[in-house]
Every structure is written in structure tokens, then in C-alpha cells.
Amino acid sequence: MSLESLKDFKPGPLEFYRKKASFNWKKLKTVLDTPELVNYKDEIVEALEKFPEFERNFYTETLDEKRRICARQNHIVKTLPLLSTENLLPNMKKFALCNSLLTLISPDALIKYTASVQLFVNAIISLGTKRHRHFIEESNDGKIHGAFCLTEVGHGTNTKRLETTATYDVETKEFIIDSPTFTAAKCWSGGLGQTASVVVVMAQLIVNGERKGIHGFVAPIRDPKTLIPYPGVIVGDLGEKIGLNGVDNG
Incomplete structure (x- = not known):
């Protein structure tokens, strides 16, 4: 990867201080990250920029609005081939990069994605058998959460x-x-x-x-279409928290 292929930062309030740096940040970037990871990060950013759900809001959303936005963000992340479990698990550096990048873009979406994919799906991969495979596929396709x-x-x-x-x-x-x-x-x-x-x-x-x-x-525990709990299941919502309110902890 040539240094010229690394994109410059967009002008902003930190531009003045970046110009005062005593080192070339692009050289440092190629030391910390491999060319493959740099390209992978750019691909993720370009893919997510196409979705209005990831645009920054400058107003205070209600709890319901936060959760609806986070649910849509999570669905996008889950069904994006770049971020699929099959793509991430063989390369733990990609896995870590995905998490750090989503932390910057939407911490709520990262936690919801972590719970529904990295915990739920990976638990089935680790503990399940072939007869549980359909849960993984349905989760990756966004049919179940x-x-x-x-x-x-x-x-x-x-x-x-x-x-x-x-x-x-x-x-x-x-x-x-x-x-x-x-x-x-x-x-x-x-x-x-x-x-x-x-x-x-x-x-x-x-x-x-x-x-x-x-x-x-x-x-x-719930009908996947109506999200109504099945008989015999008692489920509650923990409600509003001090942060990460896009995540519906229960």
C-alpha cells in the first residue's frame, strides 16, 4: 500500500493540530495496521455511509426513537456481508477492528450487535450442533433476533x-x-x-x-413476527438507562 492511497482527513477543528505533528501519520498507520486492514476499514465506512440510519442526529431522541434507530442499525450491520460472522471469525484483527469502528460510529448498535451476534450466534457455534445451524442462518439473514x-x-x-x-x-x-x-x-x-x-x-x-x-x-421466547411473548414466558424491559438507550436490556 502506498502512502498516497491513504485518504486525508476531512478539514475540521483538529486540522490545525494535525499540521503540527512531528511525524507522518500515514507512515504510522501502515505500521499499526496492515494494508488489508486499512482497506477493510475503508470498505466498512463506505458501506455504512450509504445508510441514513448512521447519519448523526443533533436532537434528543425519545427512548422509542433511539431503540428504533438502533434496531435498524443492528439489522444493517448483521446483514452486511463485510461484517458477517464467517468473514470476521477467521481473522481476529478484523474482528477487533470491526468493534472499535462501530464504537466510534454507534456504540448502541455495537452493543446490540455484540449481544445478538457475537454472544448469541457464537454461543450456538461453540456449543451447538448441526441441528442448531438454522438459528445462525436465520440470525444472519435478519429473520430472528x-x-x-x-x-x-x-x-x-x-x-x-x-x-x-x-x-x-x-x-x-x-x-x-x-x-x-x-x-x-x-x-x-x-x-x-x-x-x-x-x-x-x-x-x-x-x-x-x-x-x-x-x-x-x-x-x-417471542413470535418473531409480532414480538409477542409466548405463553409461559415472563419477560420485562429494564427501561431507560444512563447510557446506551438504543439497547433494550431485559
């Missing part, structure tokens, strides 16, 4: 003490997932508040009355 449910009201950082259980029913050949107490309730999961239709729930596996440790379970 996923969430990863680990944190509980009462467990703190001690994941071995999770209270949510998944009890195997021998007669029905089903797992009955239950949070029996308030402290067992899953909380803070990004996307769980309004938009997630499928979740990966981390729970204590119980078979024949014996605890078998923490396992992951894929559980549908």
Missing part, C-alpha cells in the same frame, strides 16, 4: 451459583426452564427487553434429580 441470557439478579460474578434450572422431563422428552425466584431472574441481557425472539439461556441442568452443571439451551 437473538439474546444471550447468563446474568441473573442474584448471582453476581459467581456463575456456578446460577439459580435458573433446566430440568429434563423423561415423559415429554423436554427441558423445563425455570427461574424459580426473583434472584434467579435473568437480567441485563441486551435485546431481551423488546426485540429478541430466541435466546441462549445458561442454566443448571437437572436430570433424574441430579445437577449436571451449567449448560446452554436455545429457547424461543
